[in-house]
Amino acid sequence: MRSAVTGTAVILAVGALVTAAMTTATASASPPAGPAKADPPRPVLVDCTWHKNVRPADFILACGDGNSRLIGLHWSQWGPHGATATGVNMVNDCDPYCAAGRFHAYPVTVRLDGPKPWKKDPSVEHYTRMSLTYTGARPDAFKAVMIYPLWD
Incomplete structure (x- = not known):
């Protein structure tokens, strides 16, 4: 055994x-x-107070007086080549003057592009241009597509 x-x-x-x-x-x-391949860093959207934002729900366009802002942003894309969202541009009609004016809602498609290193922190890329495409009515004197340079 x-x-x-x-x-x-x-x-x-x-x-x-x-x-x-x-x-x-x-x-x-x-x-x-x-080594694990890291995703490329996503560019940010720099706001009026110099904060870095990714996919913000709201964004102030007129930093000085707040008379134009984007609200209800829904982002379908956010990447190294650009970002796209739909939302509403709230614009003050400033009638008879801005403090007494009324805000009006205009549906828009938002496109961000032109990422470049941010001067405040060159290790961070930020979008440098915003395009707003009005999908319906738009404010008087606005074009169907408005292009804004973004601050650095």
Whole structure:
């Protein structure tokens, strides 16, 4: 009986060694894993107070007086080549003057592009241009597509 136990132990030991050898051979035959490829950094949208934003829900266009702002932004794309959203441009009619004016809602498609290093932090890219395409009515004296340079 002792030889049967010894034989079983030897068979199990040999099996374990063979399995270990095969695992090592398979692992060494695989190409070495390289460093994980990081996603490229996404550009940001810099707001009036110099904060970096990604996919903001709202954005003030007229920093001095707040008479034009984007609200309800829904972003369908945000990447290294541009960003696209739909939302509403709230514009003050300034009638008879801005403090007494009323805000009106105009549906728009927003497009951001022209990412470049941000002067405040060159390790961060920021979008440098915004295009608003009015999909319906638009404010008096506005074109169907308005292009705005964004601050640096």
